[in-house]
Amino acid sequence: MNSKRCFLVFLSVVVISVVTIVGAGMSCGGRAEPVMRGKYLVDLGGCNLCHTPKLMTSFGMELDRSRLLSGHPQDGTVSEYTAEAINEYGWVTKSNFHLTQWSGPWGVSFAANLTPDEITGIGAWTEEAFIETMRTGRHLGSGRRIQLPMPWDNFAKLTDEDLRAIFAYLKSLKPVENSVPAPIPPEKESEMGLME
Numbered sequence: 001m002n003s004k005r006c007f008l009v010f011l012s013v014v015v016i017s018v019v020t021i022v023g024a025g026m027s028c029g030g031r032a033e034p035v036m037r038g039k040y041l042v043d044l045g046g047c048n049l050c051h052t053p054k055l056m057t058s059f060g061m062e063l064d065r066s067r068l069l070s071g072h073p074q075d076g077t078v079s080e081y082t083a084e085a086i087n088e089y090g091w092v093t094k095s096n097f098h099l100t101q102w103s104g105p106w107g108v109s110f111a112a113n114l115t116p117d118e119i120t121g122i123g124a125w126t127e128e129a130f131i132e133t134m135r136t137g138r139h140l141g142s143g144r145r146i147q148l149p150m151p152w153d154n155f156a157k158l159t160d161e162d163l164r165a166i167f168a169y170l171k172s173l174k175p176v177e178n179s180v181p182a183p184i185p186p187e188k189e190s191e192m193g194l195m196e
């Protein structure tokens with residue numbers, strides 16, 4: 001083989017490789033892209049603020065990335081608060097250290113586990129059930145009403161594609177087994193001695 005021919009063979013091998021790599025990248029992109037978009041929307045939507053436990057570091061408070069989006073920690077106690085939370089201006093909404101437990105006129109609510117754990121998270125949820133939950137503000141679309149401060153009505157306006165992307169990202173997270181308590185309605189709070 002002369003050197004010109006050899007070069008042409010080499011060139012075609014390079015071209016074929018590039019086409020194959022780009023082609024493979026594009027077909028894989030079909031799966032990777034919604035996850036990236038979902039992460040982008042979750043970061044923007046502030047989901048971590050309420051759904052991820054926090055750590056105190058020398059730089060201040062940070063997200064506990066070892067249990068990202070796993071909700072109110074099951075080992076955390078239900079912080080007590082009293083009717084002092086109601087002052088002359090009305091309610092002062094209170095939260096715990098992790099910002100995962102919230103008390104206000106609706107009672108006490110605990111941020112849900114959004115990791116794909118089958119039992120304690122959203123591992124067994126279908127994409128449709130997730131979209132319906134975010135659109136209707138009801139658990140799985142037809143169950144109990146989701147309490148404040150979950151700003152579901154803001155997210156209800158997202159497109160199906162964006163909600164699907166959020167679901168794809170949540171499904172890609174590390175599953176964390178963490179059983180989050182059900183919300184406590186106001187009438188139950190006094191029975192439990194949480195409110196005077």
Ligand code: HEC
Nearest residue numbers: 045046047050109110111112139140146147148149150183
């Ligand atoms: C200001 C705090 C806050 C923010 C921000 C927030 N959530 Fe929530 N979320 C909560 C609380 C608290 C609950 C539990 C409410 C309840 O139990 O009724 C909840 C519940 C949910 C539920 C319902 C779970 C179930 O079992 O029905 C889903 C799904 C959810 N959040 C997803 C998200 C996503 C996705 C984002 C970001 C796009 C987000 N949340 C942002 C506080 C928040």
